[in-house]
Amino acid sequence: MIWDKDIECLTHEEMQELQLKRLQDVVTRAFNEVPYYHERYSQAEVYPEDIQTLDDIEKLPFTTKTDLRASYPFGLFAVPQKEIVEIHTSSGTTGKPTVSGYTKEDLDIWGEVVARGLTMMGVGENDIIQNTHGYGLFTGGFGVHYGGQKIGATVIPISTGQTLRQIELMQDFNTSMLIFTPSYGLHLAEVMKEKGVDPKDLNLKVIGFGSEAWTDEMREKIEEKFGVPAYNIYGLTEVIGPGVAMECPEQNGLHIYEDHFYPEIIDPKTHKQLPEGKNGELVLTALTRVGMPLIRFRTKDITNIRHETCGCGRTLVKMDKISGRTDDMLKIKGVSVFPSQIEKALLSIKGVEPHYQIILTRPDILDEIEIKVEASPEIFFDNVKELIGIRDKLAQAIHDEIGLRVNVTLVEPKTIDRVESGKAKRVIDNRGK
Amino acid sequence: MIWDKDIECLTHEEMQELQLKRLQDVVTRAFNEVPYYHERYSQAEVYPEDIQTLDDIEKLPFTTKTDLRASYPFGLFAVPQKEIVEIHTSSGTTGKPTVSGYTKEDLDIWGEVVARGLTMMGVGENDIIQNTHGYGLFTGGFGVHYGGQKIGATVIPISTGQTLRQIELMQDFNTSMLIFTPSYGLHLAEVMKEKGVDPKDLNLKVIGFGSEAWTDEMREKIEEKFGVPAYNIYGLTEVIGPGVAMECPEQNGLHIYEDHFYPEIIDPKTHKQLPEGKNGELVLTALTRVGMPLIRFRTKDITNIRHETCGCGRTLVKMDKISGRTDDMLKIKGVSVFPSQIEKALLSIKGVEPHYQIILTRPDILDEIEIKVEASPEIFFDNVKELIGIRDKLAQAIHDEIGLRVNVTLVEPKTIDRVESGKAKRVIDNRGK
Numbered sequence: 001m002i003w004d005k006d007i008e009c010l011t012h013e014e015m016q017e018l019q020l021k022r023l024q025d026v027v028t029r030a031f032n033e034v035p036y037y038h039e040r041y042s043q044a045e046v047y048p049e050d051i052q053t054l055d056d057i058e059k060l061p062f063t064t065k066t067d068l069r070a071s072y073p074f075g076l077f078a079v080p081q082k083e084i085v086e087i088h089t090s091s092g093t094t095g096k097p098t099v100s101g102y103t104k105e106d107l108d109i110w111g112e113v114v115a116r117g118l119t120m121m122g123v124g125e126n127d128i129i130q131n132t133h134g135y136g137l138f139t140g141g142f143g144v145h146y147g148g149q150k151i152g153a154t155v156i157p158i159s160t161g162q163t164l165r166q167i168e169l170m171q172d173f174n175t176s177m178l179i180f181t182p183s184y185g186l187h188l189a190e191v192m193k194e195k196g197v198d199p200k201d202l203n204l205k206v207i208g209f210g211s212e213a214w215t216d217e218m219r220e221k222i223e224e225k226f227g228v229p230a231y232n233i234y235g236l237t238e239v240i241g242p243g244v245a246m247e248c249p250e251q252n253g254l255h256i257y258e259d260h261f262y263p264e265i266i267d268p269k270t271h272k273q274l275p276e277g278k279n280g281e282l283v284l285t286a287l288t289r290v291g292m293p294l295i296r297f298r299t300k301d302i303t304n305i306r307h308e309t310c311g312c313g314r315t316l317v318k319m320d321k322i323s324g325r326t327d328d329m330l331k332i333k334g335v336s337v338f339p340s341q342i343e344k345a346l347l348s349i350k351g352v353e354p355h356y357q358i359i360l361t362r363p364d365i366l367d368e369i370e371i372k373v374e375a376s377p378e379i380f381f382d383n384v385k386e387l388i389g390i391r392d393k394l395a396q397a398i399h400d401e402i403g404l405r406v407n408v409t410l411v412e413p414k415t416i417d418r419v420e421s422g423k424a425k426r427v428i429d430n431r432g433k
Numbered sequence: 434m435i436w437d438k439d440i441e442c443l444t445h446e447e448m449q450e451l452q453l454k455r456l457q458d459v460v461t462r463a464f465n466e467v468p469y470y471h472e473r474y475s476q477a478e479v480y481p482e483d484i485q486t487l488d489d490i491e492k493l494p495f496t497t498k499t500d501l502r503a504s505y506p507f508g509l510f511a512v513p514q515k516e517i518v519e520i521h522t523s524s525g526t527t528g529k530p531t532v533s534g535y536t537k538e539d540l541d542i543w544g545e546v547v548a549r550g551l552t553m554m555g556v557g558e559n560d561i562i563q564n565t566h567g568y569g570l571f572t573g574g575f576g577v578h579y580g581g582q583k584i585g586a587t588v589i590p591i592s593t594g595q596t597l598r599q600i601e602l603m604q605d606f607n608t609s610m611l612i613f614t615p616s617y618g619l620h621l622a623e624v625m626k627e628k629g630v631d632p633k634d635l636n637l638k639v640i641g642f643g644s645e646a647w648t649d650e651m652r653e654k655i656e657e658k659f660g661v662p663a664y665n666i667y668g669l670t671e672v673i674g675p676g677v678a679m680e681c682p683e684q685n686g687l688h689i690y691e692d693h694f695y696p697e698i699i700d701p702k703t704h705k706q707l708p709e710g711k712n713g714e715l716v717l718t719a720l721t722r723v724g725m726p727l728i729r730f731r732t733k734d735i736t737n738i739r740h741e742t743c744g745c746g747r748t749l750v751k752m753d754k755i756s757g758r759t760d761d762m763l764k765i766k767g768v769s770v771f772p773s774q775i776e777k778a779l780l781s782i783k784g785v786e787p788h789y790q791i792i793l794t795r796p797d798i799l800d801e802i803e804i805k806v807e808a809s810p811e812i813f814f815d816n817v818k819e820l821i822g823i824r825d826k827l828a829q830a831i832h833d834e835i836g837l838r839v840n841v842t843l844v845e846p847k848t849i850d851r852v853e854s855g856k857a858k859r860v861i862d863n864r865g866k
Contacts, residue, residue: 073605082558084587087606096605104585125515135568136592149537154517159569172506172529173520 003119003151004112007259008314012307015315016054019262022287024051027060030293033078036071037295057264058273062283062296065090068098068238076292077101084291089137090237100139100237103291107146110240113257114147117246120255120312121206121231123177125152128203130175132184133210134160139241140211144179144233147243153177160184163191174203179233182214182222183424186354189225190418200227208233210242212424213322215340217347219251221354232321236301239284239294245319250311253318260288263305263317264296268326279304281326282319300326302338330427332360332367337402339426342371345397351379351390355416362431369406371398377413436552436584437545440692441747445740448748449487452695455720457484460493463726466511469504470728490697491706495716495729498523501531501671509725510534517724522570523670533572533670536724540579543673546690547580547666550679553688553745554639554664556610558585561636563608565617566643567593572674573644577612577666580676586610593617596624607636612666615647615655616857619787622658623851633660641666643675645857646755648773650780652684654787665754669734672717672727678752683744686751693721696738696750697729701759712737714759715752733759735771763860765793765800770835772859775804778830784812784823788849795864802839804831810846 002008010018028048030037041047046059068076076099077084085104089097102110123129129148135141141159148155156173158166166188169175180188185207192199207222207230214232222230234254235242244261245254256263262285265274274280282301286294301322309315324338331337339358346356356373373394379386387410394408417425435441443451461481463470474480479492501509506529510517518537522530535543556562562581568574574592581588589606591599599621602608613621618640625632640655640663647665655663667687668675677694678687689696697706698713707713715734719727734755742748757771764770772791779789789806806827812819820843827841850858 081561081587082585085582085585087587087589101587104582107582128514135574136590141568142590149518149540152515152518152537154514154520154534156520157569157575 001119001122001124002313003116008116008255008316010259010315012315015258018259019287020051020054022259023054023057023262023285024048026285026287026289026293027051027295029078030295034076034293036067036075037293054262057262057285057296060296062271062298063294064298065098065238065300069096072096073099074101076294078293079103079291086142087137088139088142088237088241097137098238100241101291105288105290106240106292109260109288110143110243111146111150113240113260114143114243114246115150116257117233117243117255118144118147118151118153118177118208120246120248120314121177121208122249123148123151123153123206127153127176127205128156128174129153129177129179130156130158130166130170130173132158132160132166132178132180132188133242139235139237143235143240143242144208163188164195167192167195167197170202170204171197176203176205177208178204178206178226179208179210181212181419181424182209182218183212183419185209185222185230186225187418189222190414199225204228206231208246210234213324213328213340215344215347217344218354221347234319234322236284236297236299238297239286239299240289244284247321248310248312248314253306253310253320255310255314255316256305256319258317260286262287263319265303265305266298268298274304276306277304279320279323282322302326328427330358330360330429332369332402332404335402335404337404341401342398342406343426345401346371346373346394348397349390349393351376351386352394352410353413355414355418356426357416358427360427360429360431367431369404371406371408372411372416373408374413374416375410380410380413434552434555434557435746436549441549441688441749443692443748445748448691451692452720453484453487455692456487456490456695456718457481459718459720459722459726460484460728462511463728467509467726469500469508470726487695490695490718490729493729495704495731496727497731498531498671498733502529505529506532507534509727511726512536512724519575520570521572521575521670521674530570531671533674534724538721538723539673539725542693542721543576543676544579544583546673546693547576547676547679548583549690550666550676550688551577551580551584551586551610551641553679553681553747554610554641555682556581556584556586556639560586560609560638561589561606562586562610562612563589563591563599563603563606565591565593565599565611565613565621566675572668572670576668576673576675577641596621597628600625600628600630603635603637604630609636609638610641611637611659612641612643614645614852614857615642615651616645616852618642618655618663619658620851622655623847632658637661639664641679643667646757646761646773648777648780649754650777651787654780667752667755669717669730669732671730672719672732673722677717680754681743681745681747686739686743686753688743688747688749689738689752691750693719695720696752698736698738699731701731707737709739710737712753712756715755735759761860763791763793763862765802765835765837768835768837770837774834775831775839776859778834779804779806779827781830782823782826784809784819785827785843786846788847788851789859790849791860793860793862793864800864802837804839804841805844805849806841807846807849808843813843813846 133140210233232247235244245256265280566573643666665680668677678689695718
């Protein structure tokens with residue numbers, strides 16, 4: 001089923017026409033209403049009337065997280081505060097968080113795009129969505145909440161943690177869709193196993209994932225453990241929250257709701273747009289945000305985009321899942337490495353569990369990489385020879401992927417910290433300490 | 434300002450006419466759609482057509498928390514699950530929680546009643562509501578969230594905890610309304626003081642309280658610390674959530690949104706209705722709930738109701754703040770004591786802080802009561818003689834209130850546990866251990 005066929009199946013030309021009109025509109029509003037954009041555009045000598053084609057977007061300066069921080073708290077709002085009905089912030093581990101302000105129209109758009117995505121995943125008014133994302137300043141919980149309400153599904157806003165309660169409600173309330181971060185999903189599966197609850201005996205039908213980068217291999221592990229398909233949900237608080245792009249049952253990319261969020265892929269160094277299919281940094285423009293127009297926002301997320309008519313029937317532009325972030329790229333012995341590459345290699349080898357840590361040290365002058373990964377219980381306790389074989393295979397697979405030698409340590413099952421909520425800490429960088 | 438003058442200022446007769454119509458409607462729906470009611474009413478030989486006047490409500494059996502638990506999880510729903518869009522549960526510390534299911538109409542009613550209450554407290558589209566209630570299965574966060582959205586205020590859904598972050602956002606976002614439980618509010622005030630932040634320097638204008646019983650004396654302490662008026666918000670997850678009744682600026686009772694929630698006061702022993710002004714157990718009937726009709730629900734909360742035209746102009750029936758619960762009444766040496774009575778006595782004496790615990794023991798065959806309360810810092814460290822005087826005064830004030838002798842211990846400031854979220858634990862009953 002398609003939630004809004006008129007939009008989700010537009011021809012590329014029709015979509016571009018809509019996008020251009022909306023881009024002109026948002027640039028005009030931003031220039032007139034937001035001092036930040038007025039100054040930046042004036043300095044760059046680019047004005048709303050210069051946007052004659054979609055390609056003209058390249059004339060506009062980027063907006064970065066640093067710009068958002070400098071405008072803290074409400075400097076990017078385009079409407080009086082009384083029109084803002086909800087505020088979220090990014091997690092902002094250091095310094096001030098970035099702020100996202102929503103008018104009623106913005107909340108409606110947010111619910112609408114998530115409604116499209118949930119429908120795409122086969123979820124409807126008969127479904128019961130157990131939402132383990134946190135509610136609060138974080139946008140995770142609310143995106144699915146508003147989208148679920150819009151499609152008339154039953155939302156259980158249980159939020160993070162309370163894993164035993166989660167399992168009880170899955171059983172008692174016939175949960176048909178689970179929403180979680182990959183790392184929390186793994187933890188949940190593990191606790192279910194300990195408690196003798198087989199996910200396959202439940203009413204579960206589909207999983208929606210978000211808030212964390214993941215590899216295909218991680219998805220396979222999760223689908224195997226829960227016995228249902230798992231689909232990706234992408235978004236950023238700054239742009240709107242989860243729901244910028246969601247994955248269809250084809251499972252080879254996410255549809256970007258490009259009538260609201262215009263994507264570009266740029267070379268993070270030259271800042272030039274890259275051709276379709278080429279990996280680079282995703283830049284997003286919120287075409288319809290009323291409260292806080294965000295134009296050419298550098299997401300730091302690495303992916304590529306392609307226009308095609310998808311097997312699911314939608315024409316909405318597709319992006320690959322995020323393969324890393326420009327700022328989570330590790331420089332190790334001068335080589336660029338993404339944690340996702342290591343995850344991919346790790347999970348290609350049988351006999352290990354998807355719980356791992358990447359520990360970087362610099363004992364002397366050279367970087368060293370240690371990968372701690374949990375062996376599967378049946379192997380760890382029974383078979384030393386096999387353990388050595390697995391360790392060597394892992395080291396080889398990682399070397400093949402990133403071109404560097406690593407030390408692999410197979411650790412006892414359940415000895416790597418689990419997360420009860422949010423994102424797992426995969427990289428521990430002790431170099432320079 | 435009055436959000437819905439047509440309803441909030443109806444004459445008593447007009448309101449009764451509306452209530453009767455709605456009562457007949459909900460009883461009919463419940464009888465026809467919910468097996469629980471069908472059975473109970475059939476057993477009691479009372480049928481929808483027997484409800485000819487509002488007084489006929491007394492013919493209907495009560496619904497208790499035990500009944501709700503027995504119908505766990507969805508036994509009280511009057512619509513197919515696909516029409517339910519949101520589910521909340523009570524905290525349910527023991528056994529299964531009680532479940533509350535909402536259709537879109539129910540969520541709209543919930544937002545509507547909270548909108549009325551916020552408007553009554555002087556809050557509107559220009560206000561910034563910092564909502565420290567938890568979001569999740571608990572209804573606390575969502576009630577204010579939906580009401581705040583409805584009036585067009587800016588809601589900051591920060592949720593519980595993160596006290597330093599709360600203070601930072603109050604400063605940075607110009608929070609004009611704080612929502613908290615009394616115990617968290619006290620903790621917040623204390624941390625602000627430690628950090629040298631004077632609430633009076635902020636943009637704060639009003640406080641909304643909920644989820645915990647409180648005394649006038651506790652309110653005075655909080656108003657004094659924050660320098661703004663604090664109003665009571667009452668509600669129960671089973672009935673709808675916070676928003677069943679809210680307090681107006683007159684501060685002498687809460688207006689019950691009686692067009693949606695029909696109140697009765699009964700004698701908890703005889704189960705007979707009590708006359709206006711008499712304290713008893715509040716029984717509520719949700720007149721308009723679509724998803725889950727709740728008829729004659731015994732709240733266990735003790736209060737009284739009175740019809741009058743309020744100083745604020747509203748005619749909606751008023752209830753006193755909850756003075757206790759039928760199940761938090763303590764039997765001490767055969768005497769019925771409510772913790773709120775002890776709080777009231779404690780806070781009537783100068784020189785102590787609103788942080789206390791009531792500890793019950795039975796060293797031999799007789800109950801003993803120890804009251805631990807924090808002395809004010811300026812007294813605790815400087816003036817032993819004064820301390821003794823205060824202790825004696827406290828013991829006397831409590832004796833005057835409850836008629837029992839208690840041992841009062843004045844403890845060092847900040848030595849009684851603070852709550853970072855939810856409700857304070859005031860009573861420790863070690864009798865029989």
